[in-house]
Amino acid sequence: MGNVEVAWEDVISVIQMMRTHLIIIGIAFVCMIAALIVAKRWKKPMRGLIRWQSVFAFVLIVVLTINSAVTGTIYNTLNVILSDKGELKPEHVENSRRVVEEVTNEGIILTKNEDGFLPLAPQKINVFGWASTNPIYGGTGSGTVDTATAIGILQGLENAGFETNEELSELYEQYRADRPAISINDGQDWTLPEIPAAEYSGEVLDHAKDFSDVAVVVLSRTGGEGADLPYDMGPVMDGSTMEIGTKYMKGSYTNNSDNYDDFEAGQSYLELSRTEKELVDMVCDEFDNVVVIYNGANTMEMGWTEEYEQIKSVLLCAGAGSTGFNALGNILSGEINPSGKTADTWLKDIHKAPYFNNIGHFAYTNTEDVTAAAKAAWEKADGIVSFVNYVEGIYVGYRFYETAAQEGLFNYEDTVMYPFGYGLSYTTFQQSMGDLQVTDSAVSVDVTVTNTGNTAGKEIVELYYTPPYTNGGIEKSSVNLAAFDKTDLLEPGQSQTMTLTFDVEDMASYDTYETGHYVLEAGDYEISLRTDSHTLVDTRNYHVAETVVFDENGTHNGDVQVAERQFDFAEGDVTYLSRKNGFENYAAATAKPVDFELDGIVQGNGTYDPAVFNHADDVMPVTGAKNGMELYDLRGADYDDPRWESLLDQVTVDEMVELIAFGGHQNAAVGSVNKIRILDTDGPAGVNSSTLGAFGTGFCSEVVLAQTWNLDLAKEYAEAMGLEFADFHIVGWYAPSMNMHRSAFGGRDFEYYSEDSVLSAKMAVAEVEGAVESGMYPFIKHFALNEQEINRNALCCTWSTEQAIREIYLKPFEEAVKSNPDGKIAVMSSYNFIGTDWAGGCAALLKNVLREEWGFKGMVISDYFGNYGYMDADRAVRGGTDMMLGTAGNEAIMTDLSATSVIAMRQAVKNIFYTTVNSSAYENYVPGTIPNWLKIVYGADLAAAVLLAGLEILVIRGYLKKRKIDSAE
Structure with a gap:
């Protein structure tokens, strides 16, 4: 979600909502002016009386009209903006900053350490690279970190006892003090402001060598909401990205030298720029001891x-958040032994990734035909219906x-860096790996870890499985993460035995084309202990005697209903990567798209008519009943408690419409059942809401959290954030985000955990648990297949196999939902389309899978409802979204009030109420609490009434006095 992108649209929407009120005030004003003019015909004192009465009448009309708007039309909007917010408690801020540092202590990764060069005793060091003075703390959009109170890289090193070369840092600060903007609205400045090597004077380098024989080079990359990183810098360098037609492709770059271009066409943003390359050359020419720090969430070459x-x-x-760069100093000095591990596969040449040709901007060429009935949606998407093909299927990241x-x-060592x-x-x-301990449902193995070195440290234990594969059969990766854990701090010589357990059903694969169910095929399953996905320690064998199909005779992993085909429509006419015959279709499957004609209709506001889907036999539910119940009566009640029906009978249709439409940063009040207004807000890096005017501690990015592989820390991370949310009286949290790192160029990769669905799922479950226990209801997001920012609002059709959808992209959501069966979490749907069906109105996703298969009982909110031309509220509610994330109504108002629609709204209201x-x-x-801002309004009304009454008395007395005088004369 982006909390700044549509501010002007919100203002316009509020004005439109108040149109009637403004017309009334305008008419009253004209009448007042007319009365003032007509009054000239009257003699004193009648002329003065008429004038005063016309002014009083106008003021009274204005006050009454504004009151009508404040307590009616724009009540919910004002309730967000003027909400009663608390203040951060200093002890909670201190706790958050401690947690951020602890997480980053374990989330920084050491990938090279020749001859044990690190750690270094605190000493003088040279820190090269402009990013050392302008590091990446998080991301942009809802993941922004306030840098005003954040600790930077240089300060973090100094806090660890290092002395840095101030001459170098001043040089960078003078070169450019601010970081180029990554803006949702105005395009992206991808400039990497690095001083060309030729501009370092000999004096500066001589001083640096005299200062220290150690050089640290800091390089960074950033991304953010609304923009993926450029996979080809050519169009960015020459400005042609501006010509594509959609604002999410805008980009610019300013070279650091007049003598050369920083990037050439064909280079990606995740390669070294020429200026950076020459900086590294220069530093390595001048220093024999160099440390490289990459500050970024996206996997750079x-x-x-x-x-x-x-x-x-x-x-x-x-992104290290408010205090995470202290951890960098801790690790460099040896105060902390690094224990982080990669959450993604890092490549030597990203161009060779199987997804590379199928990310970015692709638009259908027959859009005018297929969207003729959705002209408004098409125009708001800048005339584009876009698409992205998930051609790699299940072979995401290390699985491929x-x-x-x-x-x-290919040769692994030539391809994979980390x-x-x-x-x-x-x-x-x-x-060391013990024997398998097998029950009917689970596999366990004891792993003993011994610290054989000279320094205390923590180690991550990773357990994988290799399933049997039949050529041409169900697609299967040869290596799949099954379980993991992290040791305590082990002193030299100390051992710890850990038991890793996973369900046998976890090894099942979704069989898209035969049974349409999860299947655990007969054969030998190799259970392997590895130090990473590639480095084998030991193996054990697990044998499945007979193939198991998870159907009506037994569901998969606690499904409430049998998992069966739901997403045939999302596969499209795409060639997907297959392991058959050694990936013989690799070239064809991973090539750039060649088909740019869409067969079908992309639904927009103009193509969805609720009346077509109304059921003639539907009976209008009871509304507005006086049953004497309030929502609080059902706290703790079962979702199927029959009292819900009596409560819902009390809610009026207007209240349903208001509750559903005004879901941005709040959960609106409902008077008929005494439901209180509740505040919800962003974001993944902590409380971050310009709408509410509430900003908390900046937490480190989810990538750092995932790289800890520490579930206890993930829970503590959310708990610390929850304390700050509670300080602000905010309950709903638009996070955590659990989409996948499908591509290294994902603009919001900093906000997501990993390329792996199992690591993501376990991190998500831990973080959700911490959030729920701290009192929040988290909105797990973005549901689903929202891995690309480019064209995210350009009717982006996402095509994938059902196996990949289920095994990769839905897995974190599934585990988070199943770990919270009592409805204490919420879900945020996404902007993109699944096939040609908007995710926010996709019944297959939001009803059939989320609720019926997984048993979800909470509420679903849309992503920001920003007048994009396809986020139709009627369609959303019919499809399974309960509330629209909008603060000013926008187009989020339900327009169809048929029995079918009211039945759907009633169900949505129940889901919102239950959560x-x-x-x-x-x-x-x-009970009966009135918002403070409304108390002020009522007080102002009373004061205005007293003032008007007093003035009226004075005017009438004056009139009578003057008339009496005139009569006497």
């Missing part, structure tokens, strides 16, 4: 770090690289 013998150590440090290398498609789950330590560990009444908002419920 790091192969160049192997080309310089002077580069002794490499550290990966993504491990499998394809095994099949002989495997998934890779990271070094200042000590060494030995892991909110069971939240912390009702722990200290006091």
Whole structure:
């Protein structure tokens, strides 16, 4: 969600909502002017009386009209803007900053450390690179971190006892003080402001060598909401991205030198720029001991770090939040032993990724035909109906690289820089694997970890499985993460035995084309202990005697209903990567799209007519009944408690419409059942709401959290954030985000966990648990297949196989929902289309899978409802979205009030009620509470009434007095 993109649209919407009120005030004003003119015909004192009465009448009409708007039309909008908010408690801020540092202590990754160069005793060090003075703290959009109180890289190093070369840092600050903008509205400035090597004077370099013989080079990359990183810098450099036609492709770059271009056409943003390359050359020419720090969430090409013998150590440090760069100093000094491991596969050449040709801007050429009935939607998308093909199927990240290398498609060492789950330590560990412990439903194995080095440290234990594969059968990766855990801090020589357990059903695959169910095929399953996805320690064998199909005879992983085909419509006419015959279709499947004609209709506001889907036999539900119940009566009640029907009978249709439409940053009040207003807001980096005017501590990015592989820390992270939300009296949290790192160029990769669905799922479950226990109801998002920012509002049709959808993209959501069966969480749907069906109105996703298969009982909110031309509220509610994330109504108002629609609205209202009444908002419920801002309005009304009455008395007395005088004369 973006909390700044549509501010002007909100203002316009409020004006439109008040149109009638403004017309009334305008008419009253004209009448007042007319009365003042007509009054000239009368003699004194009648002339004065008429004038005063006309002014009083106008003021009274204005006051009454404004009151009508404030307590009616714009009540919910004002309730958000003028909400009663608390203040951050200093002890909670201190706790948050501690947690951010602890998470980053374990989330920074050491990937190279020749001859044990690190750690360094605190000493003087040279820090090169403009990013050292302008590091990445998080992302942009809803993930922005306030840098005013954040600790930067240099300060973090200094806090650890290092002394940095101020001459260098002043040089960078003078070169450019601000970081180029990544803006949702105005396009992206991708400039990397790096001083050309030729502009470093000999004096500066001599001083640096005198200052220290150690050089640290800091490079960074950033992304953000609304913009994926450029996969080809050519169009950015020459400005042609401006010609594509959609604002999400705008981009610019300013070269650092007049003598050369920083990037050439065909280079990606995740390669070194020429200026950066020359900086590294210069530093390595001048210094024998170099440390490289990459500050970014997107997996950059790091192969160049192997080309310089002077580069002794490499550290990966993504957005570190408010205090995370203290952790960088802690690790450099040895105060903390690095224990983070990669959450993604890092490639030597990103151009060779199987997704590479199928990311970015692709638009159908027959859009005018297929969207003729959706002209408004098409125009708001700048005349584009876009698409993205998830051609790699289930072979996302390491699942592809491990499998394809095994099949002989390429040489692994030539392709992969850092495997998934890779990271070094200042000590060494030995892991030993016990025998499998098998029950009917689970597999367990004891792993003993021993610290065999000289430094205390933590180690991550990773358990994988290799399923049997039949050529041409169900697609399967040769390596799949099954379970993981992290040791305590182990002193040298100390051991810890950990039991890793996973369900046998976790090894089942979704069989798209035969049974349409999850299937656990007969055969041998290799259970392997690895230090990363590629490096094997030991194996055990698990045998499945007979194939198991998870159908009506037994559901899969706790499904309430049998998982069966739901997304045939999302596959489209696309060639998907297959392991068959050693990936023989690799070239065809991973090539650039060649078909740019859409067969079908992309639904927009102009193509959806609710009346077509109305049921003639539907009976209008009871509304507005006087049953004497209030929402609080059902706190703790079962979702199927029959009292819900009596409560819902009390809600009026108008209240349903208001509750559903005004869901932006709040959960609106409903008077008929005494439902209180509740505040919801962003974001993934903590409280971050310009709408509410509430800003909290900036937390480190979810990538850093995932790289800890520490579920206890993930829970503590959410708990700390929850304390700040509670300080602001905010209950709903638009997070955590659990989409996948399908591509290294994802603009919101900083906000998502990993390329792996299992690591993402377990992190999501832990974070959701912490949020719920702290009193929040988290909106897990963006549901689903929302892995691309480019064209996200350009009717972006996402095509994928059902197996990939279920095994990769839905898995984190599934686990989060199933771990919270009592409805204490919420879901945020997404902007994109699944096939040609908008995710926010996709019944297959939001009803059939989410509610019926998984048993979800909470509420679903749309992503920001920004007048995009396809986010139709009627369609959304019919399809399974309960509330629209809008603060000013926009087009979120339900327009169809048929029995069919009211039945759907009634169900949506129940879902909203069920989640909110069971939240912390009702722990200290006091009936009849009136918002403070409304009390002020009522007080102002009373004051105005007294003032007007007093003035009226004075005017009448004056009139009578003057008339008496005139009569006497």
